[in-house]
Amino acid sequence: MAEDYDLPKGDLMKGKKGLIMGVANHNSIAWGIAAQMAAQGAELAFSYLGEGLERRVRPLAESVGSKLLIQADVADDASMDAAFAEVEKEFGTLDFLVHSIAFADKEQLKGSFVENTTREGFLSAMNISAYSFVDCSRRAAKLMPNGGSIICMTYLGAERVIPNYNVMGVAKAALEASTRYVARDLGPQGIRVNAISAGAMRTLSLAGISGGRGMLSQGRAFSALKEDTSMEGVAGAALWLLSDLGRSTTGEVVHVDAGFHMVGLPDGFEA
Numbered sequence: 001m002a003e004d005y006d007l008p009k010g011d012l013m014k015g016k017k018g019l020i021m022g023v024a025n026h027n028s029i030a031w032g033i034a035a036q037m038a039a040q041g042a043e044l045a046f047s048y049l050g051e052g053l054e055r056r057v058r059p060l061a062e063s064v065g066s067k068l069l070i071q072a073d074v075a076d077d078a079s080m081d082a083a084f085a086e087v088e089k090e091f092g093t094l095d096f097l098v099h100s101i102a103f104a105d106k107e108q109l110k111g112s113f114v115e116n117t118t119r120e121g122f123l124s125a126m127n128i129s130a131y132s133f134v135d136c137s138r139r140a141a142k143l144m145p146n147g148g149s150i151i152c153m154t155y156l157g158a159e160r161v162i163p164n165y166n167v168m169g170v171a172k173a174a175l176e177a178s179t180r181y182v183a184r185d186l187g188p189q190g191i192r193v194n195a196i197s198a199g200a201m202r203t204l205s206l207a208g209i210s211g212g213r214g215m216l217s218q219g220r221a222f223s224a225l226k227e228d229t230s231m232e233g234v235a236g237a238a239l240w241l242l243s244d245l246g247r248s249t250t251g252e253v254v255h256v257d258a259g260f261h262m263v264g265l266p267d268g269f270e271a
């Protein structure tokens, strides 16, 4: 529940309504962000994938007073039409959107990228992990007549080669580029669009990557801070970007990874 995280309370999001897409369970990054938004007074709607997840997401949503819980499969236009129609009916307008969604077939997330990547696996990862962000942003922007803020979640595998991350790295590169293109298009409407590049965190998605545990331990060992990326750190960056504190920032990829991304060689290296 929200109390498990040490999140600052306040009213930075008071009067703001947001849609959180991508909570699967208590460990989901989207949940940490949602809990932080709620602790700052936001009114939240949640979308989740498939009936199987409802029993996990409903108690979380109810614990932060949310009454709007909607099924939405980002790969299915009819499902997306229905979900956003429901948000419009219940909320009227939106102030922010959190896109925290990714998928690639497990078989694509191991071994040689060049040998193992199939057309189907490539297109499905791109569709769900990158195109969906463009689609969600377009739909959300229609509900943001007063401007707003949109974020998505990415990883260093977009910029550098991370073993086994493979097709997801390519999808994240597309997601980061999409962040900039969407930011430029929606900027004149006062809508800011940013990505958070989080370090490895213990979630369902990480479990799907071969050697995911190694990504965690190596992330910690290589990081400047010598620690795991915390949910509080990611949620804090989200609060900055989604609230008026972030008012001049758009089209940015913000690294929240304990400084993992900027280290070139491991400790102990001697020339």
Ligand code: NAD
Pocket (backbone or CB within 6 Å): 021, 022, 023, 024, 025, 027, 028, 029, 030, 048, 049, 053, 072, 073, 074, 075, 099, 100, 101, 102, 103, 128, 153, 154, 155, 197, 198, 199, 200, 201, 202, 203, 204, 205, 206
């Ligand atoms: P998670 O498994 O909790 O969340 C992923 C979510 O994507 C789930 O809620 C799942 O239901 C949803 N999803 C998948 N396919 C979908 C579809 N077709 N329609 C709608 N929803 C769909 O894992 P997470 O780690 O919280 O992942 C959230 C985001 O953070 C992802 O974009 C992920 O790539 C990114 N990220 C994760 C890490 C990490 O180490 N865990 C690091 C950096 C970035």
